[in-house]
Amino acid sequence: MPQSGLILVAALSGRAIAQAVARTGAVVATLDQFGDADVPAPARRVAGDPVAGFDGEALIAAARALAPPGSGLVVGSGFEQAPELLAALLGAGPYRLLGNGPEVVRAVKDPAGFAARLATPGLAKMGVSHPETRTEVLEDAVPGEWLIKRTGAAGGGHILPWNGGSLPGGHYLQRRAAGLAVSVAFIADRSGKCELVAISRQWADPAPDAPFRYGGAVLPAAVPQSLAARLAETARRIAAAFGLAGLNSLDLLVDGDAVSVLEVNPRPGATLDLLERHRLGGVMRAHLDAAAGRGWSLGPPRPGVIAGAVAYAAAMLTMPAGFAWPPWCADLPRAGSTIEGGQPLCSVTAWGGDEEEARRRLSRRIEHIVADCARRGCLVEKTGPMEKTGDVVPSLQC
Numbered sequence: 001m002p003q004s005g006l007i008l009v010a011a012l013s014g015r016a017i018a019q020a021v022a023r024t025g026a027v028v029a030t031l032d033q034f035g036d037a038d039v040p041a042p043a044r045r046v047a048g049d050p051v052a053g054f055d056g057e058a059l060i061a062a063a064r065a066l067a068p069p070g071s072g073l074v075v076g077s078g079f080e081q082a083p084e085l086l087a088a089l090l091g092a093g094p095y096r097l098l099g100n101g102p103e104v105v106r107a108v109k110d111p112a113g114f115a116a117r118l119a120t121p122g123l124a125k126m127g128v129s130h131p132e133t134r135t136e137v138l139e140d141a142v143p144g145e146w147l148i149k150r151t152g153a154a155g156g157g158h159i160l161p162w163n164g165g166s167l168p169g170g171h172y173l174q175r176r177a178a179g180l181a182v183s184v185a186f187i188a189d190r191s192g193k194c195e196l197v198a199i200s201r202q203w204a205d206p207a208p209d210a211p212f213r214y215g216g217a218v219l220p221a222a223v224p225q226s227l228a229a230r231l232a233e234t235a236r237r238i239a240a241a242f243g244l245a246g247l248n249s250l251d252l253l254v255d256g257d258a259v260s261v262l263e264v265n266p267r268p269g270a271t272l273d274l275l276e277r278h279r280l281g282g283v284m285r286a287h288l289d290a291a292a293g294r295g296w297s298l299g300p301p302r303p304g305v306i307a308g309a310v311a312y313a314a315a316m317l318t319m320p321a322g323f324a325w326p327p328w329c330a331d332l333p334r335a336g337s338t339i340e341g342g343q344p345l346c347s348v349t350a351w352g353g354d355e356e357e358a359r360r361r362l363s364r365r366i367e368h369i370v371a372d373c374a375r376r377g378c379l380v381e382k383t384g385p386m387e388k389t390g391d392v393v394p395s396l397q398c
């Protein structure tokens with residue numbers, strides 16, 4: 001394959017990955033569904049939606065326009081419900097994949113196959129299990145004890161309590177487990193090396209129709225050393241079992257000594273901004289090297305704790321021109337973008353000496369930016385389907 005120095009980033013929301021790749025000194029081009037103002041150029045917004053994913057033809061046409069054959073390819077969310085689209089995108093360059101391939105993604109995201117692979121005595125002996133998972137409704141299932149989840153989805157918005165109804169295509173049931181939500185970020189390579197990057201504590205920001213909608217995360221979480229070692233070993237075994245490469249994360253529930261593995265995110269995920277700041281020199285260089293089969297190492301952890309969350313818009317608004325975003329905001333909607341109430345406005349981060357301080361500052365910042373946008377953004381009348389988009393440019397006279 002010819003080599004190109006460029007790295008193509010493709011993700012539903014590509015800003016965090018693109019900025020991290022750019023910080024390594026690489027030339028980056030980005031395809032995503034938001035086209036936010038802080039995505040490094042060149043970038044293209046690709047049609048699709050967060051549930052259906054990318055419009056495959058549009059994605060491939062945009063990739064060919066931006067990235068020559070032989071470019072590197074780093075993907076974020078958007079391919080786990082459609083690993084075949086990842087295969088098609090790779091072949092369309094062809095591009096050099098810097099991450100997990102379509103077969104690995106398919107294996108990790110197949111609910112029954114994932115559950116079967118995790119049912120190993122090795123994990124059970126460590127007190128690590130996986131909530132019972134079913135791809136059909138059986139007579140003995142009691143509503144209230146089960147959640148319904150969409151295969152390959154992310155962001156928690158797809159998870160609902162099961163009310164006893166039938167199971168729509170592409171969904172599965174998972175037994176509710178107890179515990180605090182924790183995520184383990186790790187970097188692995190195909191030689192079996194696997195290092196813990198950080199353990200984060202995660203929280204939901206429930207919406208009326210989405211009780212598990214992603215809220216934010218704080219890292220490094222203060223967890224006992226013995227638990228941290230057990231979680232790192234769990235990640236190492238799962239990485240080896242599936243052949244994971246690069247930066248991945250493992251979402252879990254921790255209930256005393258009992259650990260339930262919920263899922264693997266086989267790509268840089270929602271905590272990337274936090275990990276980039278937590279490790280001296282960032283984590284993207286190690287991701288690129290580990291995925292490409294080169295030697296890699298992680299910088300040491302920096303002091304302090306970093307929290308990050310999604311700020312959701314309080315009501316529908318249109319971003320005015322010249323809005324002065326504070327430096328702690330990212331994923332910035334362009335002037336003229338319309339954001340529906342309850343949809344992501346931007347991402348916010350805050351540093352603190354400990355988890356409590358970081359989260360307190362984060363909450364204040366979220367309140368501030370949501371109120372500021374509500375005050376200065378034009379409230380708009382709903383005239384049709386709206387989304388956070390740079391393509392809709394209504395009047396800025398507000």
Ligand SMILES: Nc1ncnc2c1ncn2[C@@H]1O[C@H](COP(=O)(O)OP(=O)(O)O)[C@@H](O)[C@H]1O
Pocket residue numbers: 131147153154155156157158159174175176177178181182202204212251253262263
């Ligand atoms: N089986 C479960 N039992 C209890 N809570 C769950 C379960 N599955 C998911 N959740 C809740 O939903 C959140 C997101 O779950 P996850 O499986 O990671 O979905 P997503 O792929 O959308 O991130 C978890 O942090 C947890 O709070």
Ligand SMILES: [Mg+2]
Pocket residue numbers: 155251263
């Ligand atoms: Mg998750």
